[in-house]
Structures are given as structure tokens and as C-alpha cells.
Amino acid sequence: xxKELKLTVNEIPPSVNHYMGYRGVRKGNGCMVMAYTKxxxxxxxxxxxxxxxxxxxxxxxxxxxxxxxxxxxxxxxxFDRTDKDSQNYFKVMCDVLNGIAYIDDKxxxxxxxxxxxxxxxxxxxxxxxxxxxxxxxxxxxxLKNFEQKCRECKRxxxxxxxxxxxxxxxxxxxxxxxxxxxxYNPINK
Numbered sequence: 001x002x003k004e005l006k007l008t009v010n011e012i013p014p015s016v017n018h019y020m021g022y023r024g025v026r027k028g029n030g031c032m033v034m035a036y037t038k039x040x041x042x043x044x045x046x047x048x049x050x051x052x053x054x055x056x057x058x059x060x061x062x063x064x065x066x067x068x069x070x071x072x073x074x075x076x077x078x079f080d081r082t083d084k085d086s087q088n089y090f091k092v093m094c095d096v097l098n099g100i101a102y103i104d105d106k107x108x109x110x111x112x113x114x115x116x117x118x119x120x121x122x123x124x125x126x127x128x129x130x131x132x133x134x135x136x137x138x139x140x141x142x143l144k145n146f147e148q149k150c151r152e153c154k155r156x157x158x159x160x161x162x163x164x165x166x167x168x169x170x171x172x173x174x175x176x177x178x179x180x181x182x183x184y185n186p187i188n189k
Contacts, residue, residue, distance in 0.1 A: 005127070063101065073109065078123045080118070
């Protein structure tokens with residue numbers, strides 16, 4: 001099972017400015033605006049989705065490992081022109097990979113590592129990898145050490161909400177800067 005998923009987008013996707021279209025429609029006595037995916041976006045989504053599914057299988061990427069764990073989406077952009085903004089291209093790629101490379105794009109942290117210009121071969125190189133931190137903890141080991149102490153607490157057996165929230169990345173007043181829990185109550189007391 002792979003710890004990284006490497007993808008190459010061999011065409012620059014539609015930017016966020018060209019991803020969606022909007023039109024007014026009549027509804028009763030009024031009008032409302034409806035969003036729709038533009039044809040160029042649908043075409044990109046179709047081809048990139050097919051490629052991504054093949055690569056997930058080929059690279060033995062397990063989407064289940066993305067459940068409740070943040071992942072970086074590191075990108076190197078090779079634009080055909082110098083007037084493009086890398087921040088405008090993440091939305092369509094993230095939407096396509098949702099449900100293929102990761103369970104939910106709310107856990108994806110997008111980053112542009114480099115930006116080049118290659119008019120002969122425009123592309124985007126993507127690497128998706130898990131972050132080192134877990135929840136509010138700096139590393140997997142940090143979480144394990146904290147959780148080990150939690151096992152000695154009376155709250156642990158009752159499915160401690162403080163630990164659960166800490167694993168979700170929620171900042172709480174019950175856990176101080178030294179990662180000590182104010183609600184800690186040892187079992188053998």
C-alpha cells in the first residue's frame with residue numbers, strides 16, 4: 001500500500017473563473033440564479049477522473065487511509081503562459097479527486113511548491129501524502145503518548161469527548177500548552 005499518490009495532469013484544467021457558469025431562470029413570479037458546470041470543465045473532469053482511477057489502482061493507493069486524516073496535495077505547475085495564477089486551479093482538481101483519491105476534500109491541504117512556464121508541455125504534477133501531525137498533536141507518536149496517559153483516566157472508558165475532539169484537531173481549554181488535560185482523573189485514585 002502506497003504512502004503517496006503521484007499524478008500528472010497533462011492538461012491545465014479550467015480555472016475557478018471558468019469552472020462554473022451561471023444563468024438566470026424563472027421561478028414563479030421571480031428569477032433565481034442557477035450554477036452549472038461548463039462543458040470544458042465536464043470534459044476535463046471526465047478525462048482526469050478516468051486517469052486518476054487508473055493511477056489509484058496502479059499505485060495501490062488505499063482511499064481508506066484518508067479517512068479523518070489531513071493530507072497535503074503538493075503541486076508543481078508548468079503553465080503555458082506567465083499570466084496564470086496557480087491558486088485558481090485547485091478547485092476543479094480537488095473536486096475530481098474527491099471520492100477517488102480521498103474520502104472528502106475537507107481534509108486536503110493544497111500547496112503550490114513551484115511554478116514554471118513550459119509552453120510546449122503544460123502540466124501539473126501532484127503528490128498527495130498524509131501530514132505528520134494528528135489532530136492537535138505534532139506527530140503520530142505525540143498522539144500515542146497522550147492517548148496512553150488517557151487510558152489511565154476514568155474518562156477514557158466512557159469514550160472521552162476531550163480526546164475525541166483533540167484527535168479531530170479542535171482546540172480546547174481542557175488541554176493546555178504542555179498537552180496536559182485538566183479533566184484527567186486517574187483510575188487508581
